[in-house]
Amino acid sequence: MPVTVPSALEAQIEELIARYPQKRSAAVMVLHALQDHFGCLAPETMEWAAAKLELQPINILELVTFYPMFRQAPVGRFHLKVCRTLSCALAGSHELHRHLCEKLGLDRHAHGPQTTPDGKFTVEFVECLAGCGTAPVLMCNDACHEGVTLAQAEALLAQCEGG
Amino acid sequence: MSAAAVVTSPAPPSSDTVNVTVDGRTVAVPRLLPDWRGKLVPTTMIQACEQAGVEVPHYCYHAKLPVAGNCRMCLVEYGLPALGPEGQPLRKPDGSLAVKKSPRPAIACATPISPGMEIYTATPEVQQMRASVLEFLLINHPLDCPICDQAGECKLQEYSVEYGHAASRFVETKVHKPKQVDLGPRIMLDDERCILCTRCIRFTRDLAGDDALGIVNRGSYNTLAAYPGRAFDNPYTLNTVDLCPVGALTAKDFRFQMRVWFLKETKSLCTSCGTGCNVLIGSRENRILRYTPRANDAVNVCWLCDHGRLNYRWIGRPDRLRQLAGSRLPAPTWDAALTEVAQRLRHAVPGSVAVVASARLANEELYLIRRLAQHTGAATDIVPRSGPGDAWLIHADKNPNSLGAQRLGISADPAGSRLSQFAAAIGQGTLRTLLVFGEDVTPRGLGPELLDRLECLVVSDILPNRTTERAHVLLPGCAHAEKCGSFTNVHGRVQRFFKAVEPPGGARPEVEFLRELLQRVSGEPQPDTAEGLFHRMAAEVPAFAGLTWAGLGDTGAARPPEAERVRPRADATAG
Numbered sequence: 158m159p160v161t162v163p164s165a166l167e168a169q170i171e172e173l174i175a176r177y178p179q180k181r182s183a184a185v186m187v188l189h190a191l192q193d194h195f196g197c198l199a200p201e202t203m204e205w206a207a208a209k210l211e212l213q214p215i216n217i218l219e220l221v222t223f224y225p226m227f228r229q230a231p232v233g234r235f236h237l238k239v240c241r242t243l244s245c246a247l248a249g250s251h252e253l254h255r256h257l258c259e260k261l262g263l264d265r266h267a268h269g270p271q272t273t274p275d276g277k278f279t280v281e282f283v284e285c286l287a288g289c290g291t292a293p294v295l296m297c298n299d300a301c302h303e304g305v306t307l308a309q310a311e312a313l314l315a316q317c318e319g320g
Numbered sequence: 321m322s323a324a325a326v327v328t329s330p331a332p333p334s335s336d337t338v339n340v341t342v343d344g345r346t347v348a349v350p351r352l353l354p355d356w357r358g359k360l361v362p363t364t365m366i367q368a369c370e371q372a373g374v375e376v377p378h379y380c381y382h383a384k385l386p387v388a389g390n391c392r393m394c395l396v397e398y399g400l401p402a403l404g405p406e407g408q409p410l411r412k413p414d415g416s417l418a419v420k421k422s423p424r425p426a427i428a429c430a431t432p433i434s435p436g437m438e439i440y441t442a443t444p445e446v447q448q449m450r451a452s453v454l455e456f457l458l459i460n461h462p463l464d465c466p467i468c469d470q471a472g473e474c475k476l477q478e479y480s481v482e483y484g485h486a487a488s489r490f491v492e493t494k495v496h497k498p499k500q501v502d503l504g505p506r507i508m509l510d511d512e513r514c515i516l517c518t519r520c521i522r523f524t525r526d527l528a529g530d531d532a533l534g535i536v537n538r539g540s541y542n543t544l545a546a547y548p549g550r551a552f553d554n555p556y557t558l559n560t561v562d563l564c565p566v567g568a569l570t571a572k573d574f575r576f577q578m579r580v581w582f583l584k585e586t587k588s589l590c591t592s593c594g595t596g597c598n599v600l601i602g603s604r605e606n607r608i609l610r611y612t613p614r615a616n617d618a619v620n621v622c623w624l625c626d627h628g629r630l631n632y633r634w635i636g637r638p639d640r641l642r643q644l645a646g647s648r649l650p651a652p653t654w655d656a657a658l659t660e661v662a663q664r665l666r667h668a669v670p671g672s673v674a675v676v677a678s679a680r681l682a683n684e685e686l687y688l689i690r691r692l693a694q695h696t697g698a699a700t701d702i703v704p705r706s707g708p709g710d711a712w713l714i715h716a717d718k719n720p721n722s723l724g725a726q727r728l729g730i731s732a733d734p735a736g737s738r739l740s741q742f743a744a745a746i747g748q749g750t751l752r753t754l755l756v757f758g759e760d761v762t763p764r765g766l767g768p769e770l771l772d773r774l775e776c777l778v779v780s781d782i783l784p785n786r787t788t789e790r791a792h793v794l795l796p797g798c799a800h801a802e803k804c805g806s807f808t809n810v811h812g813r814v815q816r817f818f819k820a821v822e823p824p825g826g827a828r829p830e831v832e833f834l835r836e837l838l839q840r841v842s843g844e845p846q847p848d849t850a851e852g853l854f855h856r857m858a859a860e861v862p863a864f865a866g867l868t869w870a871g872l873g874d875t876g877a878a879r880p881p882e883a884e885r886v887r888p889r890a891d892a893t894a895g
């Protein structure tokens with residue numbers, strides 16, 4: 158099923174491509190734009206991007222599978238990314254991750270992003286979020302939360318539930 | 321100008337060469353060498369080592385592919401002339417240049433040489449780096465050599481034996497990856513064996529022009545893949561199997577068929593088009609198991625098209641013609657058959673005999689047919705064969721020896737144009753004896769009813785067809801893999817092929833029975849080796865003047881330019 162890219166998004170993507178001397182250089186930016194719009198990068202979306210950038214779909218798949226921030230399946234409405242790199246790991250990010258998973262009924266041992274059956278929450282371990290001085294750090298969608306205690310995490314979940 | 325300068329530098333390096341020292345031995349190597357496209361680029365350490373006769377182990381590097389520099393197997397140590405504070409070269413007390421060893425190693429495949437460079441490939445540090453690279457490569461490797469087709473010609477095996485550790489220190493769990501990936505119609509992939517050298521990716525993208533392969537996922541999960549749902553299918557895919565240094569890419573055709581160390585390898589040629597790619601025929605116990613490319617920079621570099629590579633099965637077909645046959649065969653012996661045919665030809669009215677030869681026959685065979693035709697006043701032609709070609713190897717002329725047939729005056733101009741005259745002459749009853757060597761003429765205007773009107777139809781072939789069915793004398797012949805000879809490719813390069821397997825049953829090489837037939841018809845002895853025949857042909861046919869059998873070597877030869885000039889007639893139509 159071919160993907161339908163709204164004309165506004167296509168115009169935005171064309172503007173992105175025009176910033177680079179070679180079309181292929183815009184690949185990551187274009188994928189971000191598509192993922193922001195569609196929520197994930199389905200095969201049809203990758204094929205659309207490849208055609209737009211005059212590349213082969215395998216070139217796009219390489220990028221999408223290389224960068225963890227690109228995803229091929231949708232995530233929940235609230236995407237919780239818990240940092241597990243050194244500072245955060247030392248400051249208790251594993252407890253934070255476990256707590257979130259337990260509260261939401263998710264398998265904390267499973268690999269990759271885990272989403273609640275109602276599609277509301279996704280919890281995922283990620284690498285350094287560049288807030289090491291205020292570990293542990295997590296991101297809820299685009300908002301960064303620093304020095305997160307278990308209580309604060311629960312409050313965040315409650316806030317999302319209400320939202 | 322100072323003559324002294326000349327005196328103090330004993331061997332002034334010419335601007336086209338650079339002096340480098342490899343493991344203590346100084347060699348002058350060209351400053352520039354051709355890259356994979358043939359473009360002159362600065363010579364690299366690995367090329368300099370090669371010129372010095374030192375092999376640097378490598379996986380990702382391949383002389384005919386763009387350089388990737390990803391496997392690190394080719395790490396070497398090196399030093400450069402030491403410079404003083406003013407940038408002047410420092411000298412040792414004995415006057416020789418002082419060399420400063422670099423604290424870091426470099427990959428030999430991607431590092432250009434510079435004057436006075438010293439390359440060290442055998443230091444304990446280099447040995448240790450090689451062992452470490454191998455250890456990394458083997459961390460997740462499945463070590464399934466006992467069931468791997470590459471075993472015996474695997475660079476991972478070979479370098480592990482030569483440079484690796486005897487035992488693994490890895491006690492953790494290996495990463496598992498897809499093991500039987502049906503990559504395309506002719507290729508099976510085992511991702512666990514892949515060492516991620518990207519040779520296959522570069523070949524497919526940069527040479528075959530089909531950007532079909534890539535590496536997905538990250539880190540130790542890196543996986544060679546085609547895009548899901550897209551078959552890896554271009555006319556040249558099987559070259560990736562040759563390029564793959566390990567057993568990740570395997571040919572479905574050869575998979576699990578034979579241990580490579582049991583194969584006998586014979587130098588031969590592909591016969592599926594006029595390019596005449598050089599091949600090695602791998603055979604065992606008289607069965608052909610594979611063709612692999614044989615390097616020839618003037619023809620196929622080191623590549624083959626998939627079609628040509630796989631087009632060998634017919635040689636072993638069970639319905640091969642293996643017995644003399646036909647209603648005019650006085651007795652089922654070659655002697656009787658050839659005596660009968662010779663008798664017929666000797667007493668034929670001039671103009672009543674014609675020959676249809678095949679441009680799949682060797683030059684030497686076509687030369688014998690030419691002589692036979694001269695003795696009997698027979699007209700000759702061949703059956704042209706064309707199909708799709710491309711801008712790379714695959715030629716539209718699907719005969720391996722069209723130009724040979726043309727240069728020997730066997731084919732009409734254009735090839736095949738005399739066949740309709742033959743048909744008319746049979747119809748009129750003037751053409752009464754037809755000799756057909758290696759072609760089915762029935763789809764070429766010489767249909768069965770016409771053939772039935774001949775007084776004598778002599779046919780030699782390899783497989784049965786509607787022409788062989790009607791033969792009054794049927795002589796079972798040989799595939800090129802069963803005999804020795806030469807072809808002239810579409811560019812005029814004369815190349816040799818050798819016998820890999822025995823012909824089935826009573827079949828005999830055409831070159832043998834044509835020689836015997838010619839002797840009987842002409843009463844003159846003929847050379848009984850391919851070499852002797854070739855030399856007689858070269859002496860007699862201007863188009864082959866100046867060529868010698870031995871001079872053809874492994875990669876063939878074109879006529880020397882002076883022979884080109886005395887060429888009696890234009891012969892450039894088979895392009």
Ligand code: SF4
Pocket residue numbers: 513514515516517518519520521544560563564565566568569
């Ligand atoms: S499949 Fe073979 S050639 Fe291709 S990257 Fe892997 S090891 Fe290299």
Ligand code: SF4
Pocket residue numbers: 590591592593594595596597620624625626627628629713714715
């Ligand atoms: S290009 Fe022609 S000669 Fe070469 S392998 Fe293919 S068919 Fe054979």
Ligand code: FES
Pocket residue numbers: 240241242243244245246284285286287288289290292294
């Ligand atoms: S280690 Fe967690 S933000 Fe850097």
Ligand code: FES
Pocket residue numbers: 377378379380381388389390391392393394395427428429430
């Ligand atoms: S051969 Fe030089 S890095 Fe692979």
